[in-house]
Amino acid sequence: MNVLGIDASHNTAALVKDGRLVASAEEERFDRCKHSRNPPVHAIRFCLEYAGLAAADVDYVAVGMDEVDHYSGLGLILSKVLLEGYPPGLLRKRFSVLRHHLFTDPARLRTHSPLSSAYWGKKVDAATDGTGLSAEIRVIPHHVAHGAWASLPTGWKNASCLVADGAGDWESTTAYAYHDQSIEFLRKETYANSLGFLYFNATDYLGFGFLQEGKTMGLAAYGDPQDVPGAVLDQIVRVPGELSPWYTVDSRILTDYYYGRGYLSHFTRLFGAPKRPPGLEATTPPYPVAAAAVQRSLEKALLHTVKKVVESTGEKKLCLGGGVAMNCSANGKIWASGLVDELAVQVAPMDSGTAAGAALRLAQQLGEKPLVEPDRSDWGPEFSDAEIEKALEAAGLRFERCPGSSIAGKAADLVAKGKIVGWFQGRMELGARALGHRSILANPGIKGMNDRVNRVKHRELWRPFAPSIAAERLGEYVQKPCPSPFMLIAFHANPNGKRELPTVIHVDGTTRVQTVDKRLEPLYYRLLREVEGHTSHPAVLNTSFNDAGEPIVCSPRDAIRSYFGMGLDALAIGNYLALNPEPGAKR
Template sequence: MSMSHVVLGICSFTHDSAAALLVDGDLVGFVEEERLSGVKHTRAYPERAVAWLMRDAEITPAQVDAVGYNFRSAEYLRVIPPALGMALNASTRDRALPRAASFAKVSYRTVRRVQSLRRRFPRARVLPQLHHHTHGLYAFAASGWEGAAVLVVDSLGEAQTTTIALGRQLEPGRPTVRRVHALTDPASLGYAYGGVTEHLGWRRSDEEGTVMALAALGDPARFRAVFADAIPLTAAGFALHPDYFALRVLSSAFPRLTRRFAEETCPRRAPAAAIGQVHQDLAAALQERTEQVMLHLAGLARSGTKMRRLCLGGGVAANCVSVGRIVEAGLFEEVFVPPAPGDAGTAIGAAAAVHLGRSAAPLSGIAGACYLGPAFAGQVPDLSRFTVSQIDGDVAEVLAEHLADGRIVGLFQGRVEAGPRALGNRSILASPLSPGVVARLNDTVKFREPFRPFAPMVLAERAGEYFTLGQEAPFMSMASGVTELARRQIPAIVHDNGTARLQTVTKDGNPFMHAVLTAFARRTGVPVLINTSLNVKGKPMCGTPAMALDCLASSGLDALLMEGRWITA
C-alpha cells in the first residue's frame, strides 16, 4: 500500500504490553498482546500485536517511519536528588538510597529498552514520550471534544503520579494537551491502592477491581481516621504519609505498607485465607478515601482549567465507582474515560504524540473507537471436539431467544475490544432475569469471588429508565446509581453499594448488540443484559478463536456464538 507516514506506538517491558499503528494519521489498529498470547498483563515485547498490525496494514517493519515508546529514561533521574534529601527524614531514611539507586537502574533499563526497539526498526526514529502525556493525549483524542480538562492518575509514570492538563483541539484532528499541574512520587494514589490490594491478599496491578467490589460489603467508618492520616488532602492534591505507606523503591523486595499500617488495621491476609469483616471494612475505607481524593483532584482540574468537560486517564481511572462519583458531583457537564485508560492505551497516545510532532496530517480513527483489534471472520478454527451448527436467519434474534430462555452464552464476533472491558465483541452474556444468574456466573463460568458483581449493558435510548448516571457510558467505565425500576426488575445487576457499572449501547456503536438488546426487550420487556468478559479468572479476555474455544471447554458456558456458528461443548 502507498503511504507517506507510518507510526507505530508501543507499550512494552513493564506490564500490559500493546501496540498501535497510525498510517497517515489514521489509527488502523490497536491490540493488547495478552489478547493474542494468552498471558495476562504480559510485559513481553508485543510480538504478536505488531505482527498482526503489519500484516493487516500490508506493510513491513522497514516501512515504519517512527516508533513512539511510552516512557522517557531521563525523567526517572528527576527523582534522585529529592530521594537523597529524604535521608534526613527519620520516616524515609532507610529507603532513601535504595530509592535513588532503583530509579537510576530503571532509567538505564529504559535506555536499553529503547535501544532494543531501534534494533527491531532500524529505519525508524524511536521517540520516547513522557508517560503521562501519552495517557492524557489518548484520553483527550479519544473523546473527540474541542476542549476539556484532562486528569491522569496512576501509580507511576517516570516521576509523575498525577497530572492535570488543558486539552484543546483548535483544528480538527490536531489535539494538544498542555500540563498545568503535576504531583510526583511519593504522592501516588495508585501506589496506595495497589499496596492495600496486596495487603488484602490479591495481586496488585491486577485485582484492584476485586477490592473495589469487596468495599461495598464493608463499613468505611472503622478505618476512616487511618486513611485520613495516611492519605491527607492538600492544596496541591494529596500526599502519602510515610509512616503508613513506605517510600517507594522500584523493587518487589520493598513492601509498600509499614508495620504501623498493619498494627492500625489488620495483619496481611494470605490469598487463600477466609475474608473477614475486617477485610471488608479496610477495603471500604480505602475505596472511600480514593473517591474523596479523586473528587478533590477533579475539583482542582475544574478550577485549574475552567473547562466544563473532563477526560480521565491512567490506571486509577479504571476505578469506576470513583468516576461515577465525579459524574454525580456535577463538577463537569460531561466526563469521559477512554476504552483503554491504563498503560495499554499509552501505545495509542505515544503514536499520536509522535505523529502530531512530525506530520501535518490530522489524526483520525481514535475518537470514540474501541473495536480496534483483529477479527477472525474468515478463519475456520478446529471445531472437531465441539457440536456446531450454523445459524440460519437473524443471528441477533436467535441469540436473544437463547438468552431469554436463561442460557449463558459466550459471544465472539468482529474486532477485539480495546481496554479491560468486554463491550459486546468478546463477551459472556446472560439474562438479568434468570434466577441465581450471578451465583451461576461466579461459581461455574468465571470461577471468581461470590461478591463480584456483573455489569449491565443497556440500550442507550432507554438507559434513563434504569440508571441515574445522566450521560452515555459506552465503554463500561462508570458506576451509576439505579432507579427503583432497576431494583425491582433486575436486582441481579445492582451491587451491594447500590450501583452498576453500565455500558450504554447505541446503534452506531455496536449494531449487532443493539439488535440483540432490542430483540431481548421485545421478548422480556427489559432492554438490559448482563455482560462480562469472555474469559475465566486469571486469564485474559479471549482475543482469538482458539482462546474462546478453550474458555467454552473449561467453563460452564451453555454455548459460544462465534461469527454465526452456535457451538456447544
C-alpha cells in the same frame, strides 16, 4: 506517515497511519499470559499486518515512557530525594539497577535499559521477521501519552484533563488543559504522592495480588467507611494536603512494594489485622472496612483534585486517564458530584492505552491531524467465517450456520431462557473490559444468575457483574444517566433497575454500565433489543470471555477452548452457533 506506538509497561502496540488510529492490541491476548511481561512481538506483528505494512514502511516508533532518564546517574536520584521530597525508601528499586552500572560507561547503561532505542529496535525487528526497521524511535512522556489518549478521541474542542496512576516518568497525577487537540501542562504530583500506589499497596494488604485492584474496588461495597474514625482516614489521605493544594497520601502507605512492604504494618495498625492470608474469605472483617476506607480516601482526593483542575481551566468537560481511571466507582462519584458537565473515560485508560496515545501524539508533533473514531473499543484482530468454521470443525463441535445477523436473535433467545452464552464477534476490544466482542452473556433479570456465572468463571462469589444496556434506555434503570460506552462509570440504580436487573446491581446499589449505541455496535445492539422482546429489558449481564487467571480470548481457538473449559451453554461465534449438549446427551 506510519507511526508504531509501544506501551513500555503493559506491552501493547498500536499503529497510526496518516494520523488515524487503525489498530491496537495487548501482547497478553496473543501469548496467552495474563499481564504478560513479554515484549509486544505478536501485537506489533498484528498491527503491521492489519495496516498492510512491512517493517520498512514504519516511519517512526513512539514509546510511551521516558524511563531511561531515571537510570542515567546518581545525581538525578539524589536530586529527587533532596529537592522533590521523594522518601528514600521509594527509590531503592532505582538504586538496585544503578548499583551495577554507576561506574560503567553510561552508554552501556542505556543499552541495558528496557526502554532504550537499541532494545526496542531489536524487539521490533524480531516482530517483523528480521526484515529490519529503519524508523527513528521517539519517546513521549508517559503522562503526555495518557493525556493524549484520554482527550483526542473525545472530539471536544476544550476540556480539562486529569491523569492519575502509580507512576510514570516520576509523575503520579498530572493535570492538563485541552484545547484544539493540544494539551497544556498545568500541575503534577510526584511518585511520592501517588494515588495509584496507595491503591496498589492496599490491594496487596487485602491479599488480592498483583494488578487486582478491581477486586479491592468490588470489596469496598461490603464495608462501611463510617466504621472507620476520621483520624484513621487522615492516616491514609489528607485533603487538602499540607504539602499540596490537591491531597497528601500518608508516606507510610507508600513504602516500596518491592522492598520490605513496610506499608503492611501501617495498614495492620490502622485496621487491627495483618495482611489477609490465603484461604481466608475476603469478606471477613475487617478487610471490607479497610477496602471501603481506602476507596473513600481515593474518592475524596480525586473529587478535591477535579474541583481544583476545573477551577483552573474553567472547563467543565473532563477527560480522565491513567490506571486510577479504571476505578469506575470513583468515576461515578465524580459524575454524580456535579463538578463536571460531561465526563469521558476512554477504553483502556491504563497503560495499555499509551501505545495509541504515544503514536497519536507523535503524529501530531510531526504535523498530522490525529483522528480516532469516538467511542470505539474494537481495535484488535478479527476472523473470517472460513477461519471460524475451520476451528469449529477441528474441535469436533456440532454447530449451525446463522446467516446475516440472525445470530443475534439465536443468542438472545438462549440468554432469555437462562443460558450462559459465549459471544465472539468482530474485532477484539482493547483493554480490560469485554464490550460486546469477546463477552460472556447472561440474563440479568434472573435472580442467582450472578452466582452461576461466578462459578462458571471460577471467581469469588461476592464479586459483582455489569450490564450492557441500549444507550437510549439507560435512564430507565439508573439515576443521572450519561454515556458510558466503555463500562467505566458506576451509577446508582433506581428502583426499576433494582427490580428488573437484580444480578447486575452491587450490594451498595450501584451498577457499572456499558451503554450500547446502535450506530457503533449494530449487531450487539440488535441482540439487546431481541433480549427485550423476550424479557422486557434491553440489557444483558456482560462479563469478559475468559476463565480466572487467563486473558480475554483473542482467536476462535481461544474461544472454543474457554467454551469447553468453563462449560458454557452455547457459543455464538461469528455466524455460527454451537450448543453444549444437555447432561447425559451424546456430544
